[in-house]
Amino acid sequence: MSGFATRAIKAAGRVPASPQPPVTVPIYQTSTFEVGSTQDLEDILEFRVPGHSYTRYSNPTHAALEDALAELEEGEAAHLTASGMAAVHGAILSFVGSGDEVLAPAAVYGGTYGLLNGVLRRLGIAARYVRTGDPEAVLAAIGPATRLIWLETIANPTTEMADLGAIAAGARERGIPVVVDNTFASPYLCNPLSLGADLVVHSLTKYVGGHSDITLGAIVGGVARVRAAREVVINSGGNAQPLEAFLALRGLRTLALRMDRHSASALAVGEALEADPSFSRVWYPGLASHPQAALAARELRGGMAGGMMAVELTAGREAAARFVERVQVAVHATSLAGPESLVSHPASSSHRQFSDADLAAAGLSPGMLRVSIGLEDPEDLIADFVEAAA
Ligand SMILES: *Cc1c(COP(=O)(O)O)cnc(C)c1O
DSSP states (O other), X not given: OOOHHHHHHHHTTOOOOOSSOOSSOOOOOOSBOOOSSHHHHHHHHTTSSOOOSBTTTOOHXXXXXXXXXXXXXXXXXXXXXXXXXXXXXXXXXXXXXXXXXEEEETTOOHHHHHIIIIIIHHTTOEEEEEOOSOHHHXXXXXXXXXXXXXXXXXXXXXXXXXXXXXXXXXXXXXXXXXXEEOTTTHHHHOOGGGGTOSEEEEETTTTTTOSSOOOOEEEEEXXXXXXXXXHHHHHHTOOOOHHHHHHHHHHHHTHHHHHHHHHHHHHHHHHHHHTSXXXXXXXXXXXXXXXXXXXXXXXXXXXXXXXXEEEEETTOHHHHHHHHHHOSSSEEOSOOOSSSOEEEOGGGTTTTTOOHHHHHHTTOOTTEEEEEOOSSOHHHHHHHHXXXXX
């Protein structure tokens, strides 16, 4: 008989098969998978047979979420990443190299801006920023070195929307691929692939996870595009973790319910603040006052617009900085899309390096606040915001 250590390792490594399938996806907390022959391993690595060899490449818990996201985003395949930024990085580098240029929204997500303007600039990849509200202006900005158009369904914090169908159609004629960061809409409110985008990325940290407790990302699209992005991700170590994938699967099952509530509450809060003199402006794509209300109604599901809005305080920058310290129901924190409402002041946080003129060029103002409407009772949020602004 083998020694104790050998038996313990064998005995504790036996994986039970359950004749009754579990109702939720198990967490496959393993870094590696037993393969039969060297041929079996090669077949898995070359996608000739389905299977797993190493969790940095794939894992059954990841695969369950990847399949679900591919289906819900109307793509063929998906690949999970450690964070939304790992998805952004993998997607961009699967399209561009040294000497190429990326067109991105003027109000692009701060992390994406940091990647483009820091890391990728050093590698000889240039970025130019355009307001995405006018599809003709985006297409007119395509230059000789442009190899990728990066869009966000709803930009941050301005809530400026991009007409994904119009831009994707024009870009296709010019042979330029389009990638959409669909984080703010979630797969429930918009499916950019069906509007002509080549690839979609998500920060699952946000609405899909939905509980402010994970960081995770995904790249979704056709098989070849996703494999190209996966190649970047697995070789740069941006892989997801099984526990995070499990929690995002749990979140995905209630995504529709939560988005319905986020959207209804945000509309109620937006309407109330629009009528309050402490607020000079509310930007929310679900409001008739939004410059792209018609686009929002067309591009987003059922007249909903999610939970993200921007509000501007009549009293300006100092009042906005005070507002985030005074809220009692909402929380002053970065991130978004959790059950709790979150507020932040871009001019003193994410955009603190911007002068007032730079802010204006990106569509922001010094008194603007970014608000992620959570799942609380909307009347409590309205009272909280009115009080904090007074
Ligand atoms: C949060 C966010 C990201 C980055 O996601 P992480 O999970 O924080 O890495 C990218 N794009 C948008 C629009 C986001 O809101």
